[in-house]
Amino acid sequence: MHIAILGNGISGVTAARFIRKLSDHKITIISGETAYPFSRTALMYIYMGHLRLKDTELYAPHFYKENQIDLVQGWVEKIDFDKKQLLFSKNSQQSSISYDQLILATGSKPNRFGWPGQDLKGVHGMYSLQDLQKMEDYSNGLERAVIVGGGLIGVEMAEMFHSRSIPVSFLVREDSYWDAVLPPEESEMVNEEIREHGIDLQLSTELKKILSDDSGRCRAVCNSKDEEIDCGFVGLTAGVHPNIEFLKDSGLKMEKGIVVDEYLRTNKKDVYAIGDCAQLSSPPIGRRPIEAVWYVGKIMGETLAYTICEEPTRYAPGHWFNSAKFFNIEYQVYGEVPVSYDDELSALFYRKGKQSLRIVYQSEAKEVVGFHSMGVRLRHEMCEAWIEQKTPLRSVLENLTAAYFDPELHTNFHRAFIEDYNREHSPTIQLRRKPGLHNFWTTLGELVKSN
């Protein structure tokens, strides 16, 4: 059987790797972007000079050869679902590829909301390697860049320009950075971090239009306060949408993304969709239909491999988790962490400088449902086990050091967190053990035993 995978991002490559682990099917991964799959989330490090493109590649070239995963570079223009054929654009090395099963993992494209001037030269998103090349091309001699949209890619782009000493104006529609996802305190920490790096962060400010110079390149933007900001580059980072335009009118059922069921199947036989481009018709409780997140793509890729090679396996992503880095502040989230709190959920929050930890629990039952940390590393398995086992808040606090994942010899933020708790609550909490692997295994063992 020949399985064709369209898209060499993390979803497609993860699917390929697990299909190979489980079967001897012929596997072909097709992409126009690069010859070898690389880590999209590492694009910023190439621009900043931390890494080279080859350092970001998921696997060394010999991996694909030895695992008999064929890589084809070329842009697919059309898919003939009836003949089970992928048709390439004119300049490609080959004209078509036939498949028995097809996995669509075509990823996203940056949003453009119809702003005047959005197609000028020097106006770009940052998603693909080609986008990065454009950024590089416009960076020499650049006196200011404007970034539009306060999400994860926006803050990455700000850090990138900052590394080249290029001044940045950062337009964020919301009243505080990423406040639809981050609770107010954490969001404020990021505001501070962005400003500390000399970025001109303009909150509650939108893009009105982009102005052109004589050559058709952007020369300035006009913001919603009718201020003109001179700039030679505009970064559009107001979210992404599934990259599926080329599939229009192909008979594939699509809404915002490619519609898939809980087994990641599309309406076409033997065609699946995973990652950023997939839209779940009935997402798991508490989850969105489209989640353009690295880890979601990875889990979908692995799930689908089991469906294709063994038995139909439901997409069951487990408890939500995510992470990012805002300049120097690392961020991790596990489970449910709302932005605002009502009667049902409560949170403990403590901040010390550039570090903070939030533990969310059910107000009545006092069972922990989520963790949210800034500048503090938490052990994924421990947090997940606590959430999964509906662990009482008190037990989590007593064993908090079991989730400690900061480098050794670091100041123990968890201790400060508990001290803060003890100032305001009674009875007080005593941390049971010192941080470390032994603590983690013991706590996990006790947890499993008690249930």
Added chain:
Amino acid sequence: MEPSLSITGPEKTQLNLWEKSGLALAAIATLFMFSFAFQGEFLSHSWSLAIILLSYALATGIYSYGAYAGQAAGIKNDHNFFTSLTARGGLGWILGIFLTGFYVLLYWYPTVLGLHSEGENTGIIALFDPLSQWIKGAPASQWFMYGTLYTIAILYLGGKFIYKYRHNSYHLIRTVSVMFFQLAFAFMIPEILQRLNQPYFDFKMIWPLDYYAFFDWRIQELTSSGQLGIFMLIWSIALILVVTPILTYFFGKRWYCSWVCGCGGLAETAGDPFRHLSDNSRKAWRVERWLIHAVLFLVVAMTAAVLYSFLYDSNHAVFNTTGLAIFFTLILGGGILWVLKDQKRFEELDPTAKKVGMALSALIVILLWEASFTGRYDLLFIPGHQIRSWYGFLIGATFSGVIGVGFYPIMGNRVWCRFGCPMAAILGIQQKFFSRFRITTNGNQCISCGNCSTYCEMGIDVKWYAQRGQDIVRASCVGCGICSAVCPRGVLRLENGPDNTNKAKELRALHIDPKGVSYQP
């Protein structure tokens, strides 16, 4: 298409004025020092040396200020692949060639540096006479000069490293540790011992890195130096047989390689700007495994030959060769029987370990029988003293010095530690099979960015493990902790402790299971 890969780098990514001034000052101080090699003596030696060492301090300070001041604490890897010095550009090559040249002079042409078999020192080495007189009451040798510069490099650039990683206590503490061990154990104590007419002894040097620890002249020197000498000899033996296995069991080889060792100390401090130049390909790993174990074999065989001849010559011979040959043949035979009885046990062993183990045992037996028949203690008919001089030339000087340090700006900062150091080989075997140390990966948080693999000075492809959620237990890991520091998602942690699931061997799925289970401890 590879964006931003030109050596000259994009605009605004080259060194800033402070950094350039720091480098220029260091270069001027070095030129000033070398001018003494050409009889250009303008000032007294004491003043000149003071000016040189202070200039280096100032240069380091100015460079560090330019590189890290005015920025928030955090990872400082911007432009590493753009700047000439750190991306194998012109400056990198100039520095590499200069260092290489310096080592060549140091090892083989010390007269150029001013060392004379008769008469007073001249040139550069004479510069260090006042300091040497003050510390040990004798004129400097080329090794005193080298030791001083080496210590200065670790102290100054250690300070720079601490400033760079000021947000990370692990780096702060271990760097203070290597600075202390270099200054006290490697530099001051041995010199002071000499002043007190005791043998020159570095209490943290361990055989086989210290490959002459059990040479005949060395044993004679120690045994004829009273109780302190005897203690030193016992300490040398205890270090390798007792201290090393215990500490490595609890902490991994890092307790030595990145907390104590001088070679490691220089690599972590002076070599830090070049760590991303280490080759992390699988091919390099293959070369590494063969090379480092070959050096280990060589040093073991050499030490055995020298020791044997020493005991034989001095009529201390406890065993005769034939007895030894029979003894080892029986052990080898027993081993073969053990393997034949249950082949599974054999298959579980690491393939490289198997090859090296078989080759070693076979060679030991062959050599012993050879010695028994010829009545000599040669290695494959090459006399012991010849092996000794070749080892000193090839490994002791060329590999560890000329290539090991001279090639920092070209091949990364741990070339010697990774490909050549026999001590690292022994610690590595212990770390891999008998240690509680590992690098834990954090669940599923890896984004495969490649920072860990790129900044691993030992060329370990950390990402390979991290992205599949597998703990990292690798013989070569020196536990510097940089992979954990540069990880943007908090995925890696150096840890000592029990492992209930053998996570280093088995890949665990955190979320996916055909039955839809979401968590498996």
